[in-house]
Amino acid sequence: MPAVISARDNPGTLREFETVLILRPDTLQEGVLELNNKIKELIEADEGRMLLVENWGKRRLAYEIRKQLKGIYMYYQFLGHGPLIKEMERNFRLTESVIRHFTTRIDENVDPDARPDELSEEDFLAAAATRPDEEELATGYVMTGTGEKIPVSRLGYEKRGEPVQAPGTTGSETAPTAEAAPTQDNAVTEAPEAVTEAPEAVTEAPVAVTEAPEAVTEAPKEASAPEAVAETPDEAPAPEAETPDTPDEAPAPEAVAETPDEAPAPEAQTSDTPDDKEEA
Amino acid sequence: MEFRKKRMRRRFGRRKVCRFCADKSLVIDYKSPQVLRYFITERGKQVPRRISGNCAKHQRQVSLAIKRARMLALMPFKASGR
Numbered sequence: 001m002p003a004v005i006s007a008r009d010n011p012g013t014l015r016e017f018e019t020v021l022i023l024r025p026d027t028l029q030e031g032v033l034e035l036n037n038k039i040k041e042l043i044e045a046d047e048g049r050m051l052l053v054e055n056w057g058k059r060r061l062a063y064e065i066r067k068q069l070k071g072i073y074m075y076y077q078f079l080g081h082g083p084l085i086k087e088m089e090r091n092f093r094l095t096e097s098v099i100r101h102f103t104t105r106i107d108e109n110v111d112p113d114a115r116p117d118e119l120s121e122e123d124f125l126a127a128a129a130t131r132p133d134e135e136e137l138a139t140g141y142v143m144t145g146t147g148e149k150i151p152v153s154r155l156g157y158e159k160r161g162e163p164v165q166a167p168g169t170t171g172s173e174t175a176p177t178a179e180a181a182p183t184q185d186n187a188v189t190e191a192p193e194a195v196t197e198a199p200e201a202v203t204e205a206p207v208a209v210t211e212a213p214e215a216v217t218e219a220p221k222e223a224s225a226p227e228a229v230a231e232t233p234d235e236a237p238a239p240e241a242e243t244p245d246t247p248d249e250a251p252a253p254e255a256v257a258e259t260p261d262e263a264p265a266p267e268a269q270t271s272d273t274p275d276d277k278e279e280a
Numbered sequence: 281m282e283f284r285k286k287r288m289r290r291r292f293g294r295r296k297v298c299r300f301c302a303d304k305s306l307v308i309d310y311k312s313p314q315v316l317r318y319f320i321t322e323r324g325k326q327v328p329r330r331i332s333g334n335c336a337k338h339q340r341q342v343s344l345a346i347k348r349a350r351m352l353a354l355m356p357f358k359a360s361g362r
Contacts, residue, residue, distance in 0.1 A: 020311070020352055022352065022353065061353035062350070062353045062354060062355050062356040062357075063353055063356055063357060065353055071353065073352075075311075100351070100352060100353065102348070102351055102352055104348075
């Protein structure tokens with residue numbers, strides 16, 4: 001039983017909170033899991049319950065935090081009493097890997113029995129695995145703060161059933177043409193979906209991953225495209241190629257040649273679709 | 281004369297409708313910076329109501345969401361460069 005419970009709360013009810021953590025980008029699977037276990041322990045010691053754990057993967061930070069330009073975003077939803085937050089935040093401050101923490105209350109006077117237990121053991125463990133970003137996919141290792149190179153596999157992402165593409169298989173020239181030919185019909189039907197999903201996909205990247213096989217490569221990487229466009233001028237041909245009503249411009253091989261390291265396969269696929277429609 | 285001129289000018293342009301009132305499915309959330317991006321300038325400052333057309337209620341919510349998104353480095357406090 002926690003020491004002090006607010007008089008505002010009805011007896012027997014809990015508050016629902018959500019927490020977003022930003023972890024150091026070199027935090028490995030073990031580190032994330034350890035932190036998740038600690039959080040779960042704290043919540044359960046407070047008679048609360050974890051409802052949801054999500055790993056949003058590695059993202060670029062809008063500004064530098066503790067000398068880091070990227071961070072692993074973790075998202076938690078849980079039930080607990082008010083004083084739990086104080087204890088949790090004390091722990092976040094003590095944990096080296098947490099570079100930013102933010103908790104808000106989303107609901108109060110929640111009957112704990114009314115909420116189904118959404119979090120399975122499987123999901124809890126899976127959330128410890130971080131999706132590597134494009135840079136790490138290209139190089140195949142994670143840079144730590146001390147300059148050490150750790151293989152991407154230590155992030156544990158491929159254990160979720162979706163293999164991390166080896167740097168060799170993401171080859172810039174061969175992949176798009178080989179993929180486009182057999183999946184032409186699919187590409188036509190899938191592409192509009194993926195495009196409309198793009199704005200949402202940044203927050204929903206893990207969800208989009210589990211959809212269609214085409215969407216696996218398309219959704220998350222396309223979502224990152226609008227940001228990249230503003231920064232790098234040589235990315236410019238890609239978004240133009242996406243628009244289905246301008247079929248004559250930006251043939252696939254060219255777009256690939258210009259953006260070899262920035263997700264060649266998905267962009268080439270979407271730029272194929274207008275041509276396919278024309279022919280059909 | 282001056283007075284009339286001013287009144288004439290004010291009538292120009294269509295009153296914008298708050299997009300969150302028009303589209304109820306659009307949720308203001310600090311976790312979705314894609315929605316909020318429309319309401320900041322290139323320099324990262326918040327767009328005023330007279331430009332964005334938000335109603336007071338939703339402008340307050342947008343304001344809070346932007347501030348939260350900034351804390352989580354999902355949005356910039358200021359634009360980089362220059």
